[in-house]
Amino acid sequence: xxxxxxxxxxxxxxxxxxxxxxxxxxxxxxxxxxxxxxxxxxxxxxxxxxxxxxxxxxxxxxxxxxxxxxxxxxxxxxxxxxxxxxxxxxxxxxxxxxxxxxxxxxxxxxxxxxxxxxxxxxxxxxxxxxxxxxxxxxxxxxxxxxxxxxxxxxxxxxxxxxxxxxxxxxxxxxxxxxxxxxxxxxxxxxxxxxxxxxxxxxxxxxxxxxxxxxxxxxxxxxxxxxxxxxxxxxxxxxxxxxxxxxxxxxxxxxxxxxxxxxxxxxxxxxxxxxxxxxxxxxxxxxxxxxxxxxxxxxxxxxxxxxxxxxxxxxxxxxxxxxxxxxxxxxxxxxxxxxxxxxxxxxxxxxxxxxxxxxxxxxxxxxxxxxxxxxxxxxxxxxxxxxxxxxxxxxxxxxxxxxxxxxxxxxxxxxxxxxxxxxxxxxxxxxxxxxxxxxxxxxxxxxxxxxxxxxxxxxxxxxxxxxxxxxxxxxxxxxxxxxxxxxxxxxxxxxxxxxxxxxxxxxxxxxxxxxxxxxxxxxxxxxxxxxxxxxxxxxxxxxxxxxxxxxxxxxxxxxxxxxxxxxxxxxxxxxxxxxxxxxxxxxxxxxxxxxxxxxxxxxxxxxxxxxxxxxxxxxxxxxxxxxxxxxxxxxxxxxxxxxxxxxxxxxxxxxxxxxxxxxxxxxxxxxxxxxxxxxxxxxxxxxxxxxxxxxxxxxxxxxxxxxxxxxxxxxxxxxxxxxxxxxxxxxxxxxxxxxxxxxxxxxxxxxxxxxxxxxxxxxxxxxxxxxxxxxxxxxxxxxxxxxxxxxxxxxxxxxxxxxxxxxxxxxxxxxxxxxxxxxxxxxxxxxxxxxxxxxxxxxxxxxxxxxxxxxxxxxxxxxxxxxxxxxxxxxxxxxxxxxxxxxxxxxxxxxxxxxxxxxxxxxxxxxxxxxxxxxxxxxxxx
Numbered sequence: 030x031x032x033x034x035x036x037x038x039x040x041x042x043x044x045x046x047x048x049x050x051x052x053x054x055x056x057x058x059x060x061x062x063x064x065x066x067x068x069x070x071x072x073x074x075x076x077x078x079x080x081x082x083x084x085x086x087x088x089x090x091x092x093x094x095x096x097x098x099x100x101x102x103x104x105x106x107x108x109x110x111x112x113x114x115x116x117x118x119x120x121x122x123x124x125x126x127x128x129x130x131x132x133x134x135x136x137x138x139x140x141x142x143x144x145x146x147x148x149x150x151x152x153x154x155x156x157x158x159x160x161x162x163x164x165x166x167x168x169x170x171x172x173x174x175x176x177x178x179x180x181x182x183x184x185x186x187x188x189x190x191x192x193x194x195x196x197x198x199x200x201x202x203x204x205x206x207x208x209x210x211x212x213x214x215x216x217x218x219x220x221x222x223x224x225x226x227x228x229x230x231x232x233x234x235x236x237x238x239x240x241x242x243x244x245x246x247x248x249x250x251x252x253x254x255x256x257x258x259x260x261x262x263x264x265x266x267x268x269x270x271x272x273x274x275x276x277x278x279x280x281x282x283x284x285x286x287x288x289x290x291x292x293x294x295x296x297x298x299x300x301x302x303x304x305x306x307x308x309x310x311x312x313x314x315x316x317x318x319x320x321x322x323x324x325x326x327x328x329x330x331x332x333x334x335x336x337x338x339x340x341x342x343x344x345x346x347x348x349x350x351x352x353x354x355x356x357x358x359x360x361x362x363x364x365x366x367x368x369x370x371x372x373x374x375x376x377x378x379x380x381x382x383x384x385x386x387x388x389x390x391x392x393x394x395x396x397x398x399x400x401x402x403x404x405x406x407x408x409x410x411x412x413x414x415x416x417x418x419x420x421x422x423x424x425x426x427x428x429x430x431x432x433x434x435x436x437x438x439x440x441x442x443x444x445x446x447x448x449x450x451x452x453x454x455x456x457x458x459x460x461x462x463x464x465x466x467x468x469x470x471x472x473x474x475x476x477x478x479x480x481x482x483x484x485x486x487x488x489x490x491x492x493x494x495x496x497x498x499x500x501x502x503x504x505x506x507x508x509x510x511x512x513x514x515x516x517x518x519x520x521x522x523x524x525x526x527x528x529x530x531x532x533x534x535x536x537x538x539x540x541x542x543x544x545x546x547x548x549x550x551x552x553x554x555x556x557x558x559x560x561x562x563x564x565x566x567x568x569x570x571x572x573x574x575x576x577x578x579x580x581x582x583x584x585x586x587x588x589x590x591x592x593x594x595x596x597x598x599x600x601x602x603x604x605x606x607x608x609x610x611x612x613x614x615x616x617x618x619x620x621x622x623x624x625x626x627x628x629x630x631x632x633x634x635x636x637x638x639x640x641x642x643x644x645x646x647x648x649x650x651x652x653x654x655x656x657x658x659x660x661x662x663x664x665x666x667x668x669x670x671x672x673x674x675x676x677x678x679x680x681x682x683x684x685x686x687x688x689x690x691x692x693x694x695x696x697x698x699x700x701x702x703x704x705x706x707x708x709x710x711x712x713x714x715x716x717x718x719x720x721x722x723x724x725x726x727x728x729x730x731x732x733x734x735x736x737x738x739x740x741x742x743x744x745x746x747x748x749x750x751x752x753x754x755x756x757x758x759x760x761x762x763x764x765x766x767x768x769x770x771x772x773x774x775x776x777x778x779x780x781x782x783x784x785x786x787x788x789x790x791x792x793x794x795x796x797x798x799x800x801x802x803x804x805x806x807x808x809x810x811x812x813x814x815x816x817x818x819x820x821x822x823x824x825x826x827x828x829x830x831x832x833x834x835x836x837x838x839x840x841x842x843x844x845x846x847x848x849x850x851x852x853x854x855x856x857x858x859x860x861x862x863x864x865x866x867x868x869x870x871x872x873x874x875x876x877x878x879x880x881x882x883x884x885x886x887x888x889x890x891x892x893x894x895x896x897x898x899x900x901x902x903x904x905x906x907x908x909x910x911x912x913x914x915x916x917x918x919x920x921x922x923x924x925x926x927x928x929x930x931x932x933x934x935x936x937x938x939x940x941x942x943x944x945x946x947x948x949x950x951x952x953x954x
Contacts (some may be wrong), residue, residue, distance in 0.1 A: 039089065047131075047134055049078040049081060049082055051423075053127065057123065058430065060072060060075070064114050067111070073253075079102045080303070083095055086098060091137060093142075094134075094140050097152075098130060101127075103153075113156075124430065126152055129145050133145075189287060193287060196231065196232055199227075206221045206225060210277070211271075221262070229248050229251040229252045229255060229277075233249050246295065246299055248280070250276070250299065251273070251302065257306075272302060276301070361456070364417055368417060371410045371414075371606070374410070382403070385399060410606060414455070419453060420450055421453070421459065421499050422450030428466075428470055428497060432495060436474060439475065439480075440481075441481065441493065444494050446494060448496070448498035448499070458600060458601075461579070461580045462508075462598075466497075468572070469573065470495070470510065472569065473495050473510065474495070477515065478514040478515075479493070496510075505599050507600075508600070509596070510596045511593065511594070513592070514593050514594065515590070516590040516591055516592050523537055526548040529553070547732070552571045554569070578781055580601075581600065581607070583598070583599045583730065584598055585597045585598075590949075599624065601622065601624050606750070607622050608745060608746070608748075609747075610745055611775070612662075612726060613741035613743060614666065614739050617776075619739075620775050620778065626726060627734060630650070631722055632650075632722065634722050641723075647789075655798050656797060657725075657735055660783060662778075662783075663740070665762060666762060726739060729780070735784060737778075737783065748767040750765045753765055762779055763777060764777045764778065819907065819909075819930075820832050820888075820907050821907070822904050823903040824900070825875065825876030825902065826879065826902070829930070829936065830937075831936070832940070838896070840887070840889070840901075843886065845884075859887075859896065862896075866898045867899050869900075872946040874921055875936075882902060886901040890943070890944060891940070912928040912930060914937050915927050923938065
């Protein structure tokens with residue numbers, strides 16, 4: 030017994046049982062969804078998997094696990110025989126039992142101490158309740174049967190004789206195969222097993238119809254075995270063939286005593302076949318559904334044929350024997366060790382290339398050898414990485430169960446759509462993604478998707494959609510979690526953040542809607558009114574974000590009130606060996622993972638003062654109508670900065686604080702050196718050397734980007750990631766370390782940590798960029814010096830607004846009766862469709878619209894997306910004007926600025942910003 034209970038054998042049992050559970054759960058969900066049309070292939074798979082768990086756990090003496098799996102097996106048998114329907118109420122105890130089995134397998138040696146009586150009681154209650162019902166559903170088989178099984182008393186002898194004749198005729202045809210099973214099992218081909226499969230399938234169906242129960246049970250098991258052996262004929266052992274021979278012999282014995290066959294003991298043969306099924310390879314699919322053949326086109330019972338027990342056939346031409354794919358289980362420790370060795374091999378290759386770089390030029394043959402070593406090393410590395418890669422479907426499969434349970438708990442109807450299950454990720458990353466993705470799924474179900482009644486009231490389908498998709502893009506794995514629920518209201522998030530003290534009211538006034546929504550990433554943030562077992566504990570999105578960033582990934586969040594929420598996660602393929610950009614600062618080198626790098630810029634020494642600007646004390650770089658905050662890596666890490674003198678190109682200590690600082694020209698005026706004047710000029714323009722050009726690496730973190738100034742750019746390299754020492758683990762600027770080709774250590778930079786250490790204020794930079802773009806837009810539109818045609822109108826009394834005529838699509842007269850309200854939003858018919866009607870006080874700090882008027886106007890701005898209408902109380906005039914529109918820090922978003930027109934202070938609308946505000950701020954349905 031000690032040998033049986035050895036560590037390796039128990040580990041194998043746990044691994045195989047866990048595999049069974051992974052296959053059972055998705056099959057149970059499919060069974061529940063289609064409970065009115067049972068797929069008997071699926072229920073047979075479920076039954077056989079649970080039977081295997083029960084048999085093995087009984088063999089090893091895990092009694093609690095045996096009792097629980099046996100209880101579920103009994104229910105599955107009822108499902109299989111059509112006596113019970115797998116509806117959601119019956120499936121709840123089953124899923125609870127599956128969870129308890131999983132818990133027992135996690136600590137199998139203590140499984141007998143884990144209580145499971147409550148789960149067994151609930152599962153047995155399913156059977157007890159069914160036994161108390163008056164009506165029993167007729168049993169079904171895995172192929173259609175036109176009538177119910179006949180009783181022993183009403184069995185027609187002529188039909189029985191038809192079955193005997195037909196079966197014996199078939200057995201005569203396979204007689205040579207039958208003999209080979211006993212004498213030469215290795216000579217039996219794939220086609221031979223197909224013939225055996227068809228024969229026992231015919232026997233099983235006829236026995237089921239005529240209620241020969243023992244014959245049916247034998248036929249059913251033989252069908253399963255022959256179905257598997259069709260795909261692995263060359264792997265059948267002699268002892269397995271003996272069991273099949275005994276089973277077929279028992280079938281012949283039952284046919285010889287057909288009328289009393291139900292009383293003949295077949296337990297020995299059935300037990301052997303059960304154990305044979307349990308020990309067969311798990312990677313071979315089982316098909317119990319008959320292949321297309323003449324059996325489908327003709328009645329199950331044919332006309333009487335001549336009985337022949339001794340007919341023989343000429344030997345068949347044996348086809349080439351098929352081979353099945355070979356797989357083995359390898360310990361994760363072994364794979365990790367191989368991965369570490371591959372990393373060392375990559376380091377050795379890099380060092381070898383660097384050391385032999387000069388020698389190779391004089392020895393071409395050596396170059397060929399190095400190239401070959403390089404190629405082989407890359408192939409070994411890729412193949413070992415593939416061993417660690419697993420399809421994301423292994424993780425996503427559990428979400429079906431989570432969605433099912435939570436949706437039932439919350440009385441919601443949810444359809445889960447999973448795409449990209451075949452995309453592969455490193456095993457470590459998959460394990461690290463489990464908790465974050467589970468939290469996002471639970472959030473969508475609890476906070477996002479509405480109750481069916483509310484969804485129908487809002488004009489949506491009562492069944493919410495939750496989509497989880499994965500795909501490759503830009504050398505990264507993208508995971509998207511998207512729902513069509515109520516979305517996130519940025520004002521609700523902002524209010525909660527201010528109340529909890531996470532943000533000040535002064536700073537809140539400058540946040541965009543996207544930044545308001547991202548406040549949910551703050552530590553301890555939660556909008557839940559009460560704590561439940563699903564959410565509300567305040568340990569949510571900040572933990573998700575931290576875990577994703579720990580995997581070298583990025584998390585982005587988008588949401589539209591009333592439309593839904595989309596969360597995008599970007600991840601590297603693996604954490605072990607990653608492509609990186611090598612940069613230099615001072616005398617040190619650093620690695621930046623390529624997943625964080627957006628683009629590179631080189632600013633020539635003479636262009637710095639023109640391209641690098643300032644917002645307050647912060648340096649920014651203008652790039653394609655946007656401003657990038659700049660961070661000097663030397664400043665963040667405290668590395669001494671240097672510059673190169675124009676005369677000698679010697680490195681000198683640089684004491685300037687900013688890139689565009691200039692010394693006072695009087696510096697050095699007292700010098701006794703006769704050439705002091707010339708040297709002073711060169712000193713003031715010391716960055717004229719090309720070596721003082723500025724290298725900027727643009728890094729992306731979430732929805733924001735910034736420029737990292739480095740002294741040098743080297744090359745892209747594949748680096749082996751090494752964990753940080755405990756002494757510097759708290760330094761947020763570093764994500765790890767690596768060893769370069771020359772043996773020196775290079776730190777791997779963490780983009781998020783650098784931004785935090787530099788205290789970058791993206792809000793202020795984005796606001797300034799927006800202001801400058803608006804000024805540029807006004808210049809393009811001829812705000813200064815050119816005449817433009819504008820429409821003057823009122824919203825509230827004595828408040829004047831203006832909009833250029835070219836920005837207006839339509840102006841219509843409307844009445845209050847034309848407006849209808851859905852939820853919190855007004856709608857109006859426009860060009861055969863309904864569009865939202867918006868009042869300016871909803872989006873701008875202006876007076877309320879007078880809604881007691883008998884009629885007013887609707888202004889429709891030009892837009893490339895969904896049309897909206899703006900309520901206008903009065904049209905004043907259309908005129909051509911030449912005014913200077915004033916814009917300052919007090920100008921709210923949505924306005925270009927103000928100017929006096931015809932003696933009235935007039936607010937000029939910015940249609941681009943106005944439409945953004947409308948889409949983001951107008952209350953959802």
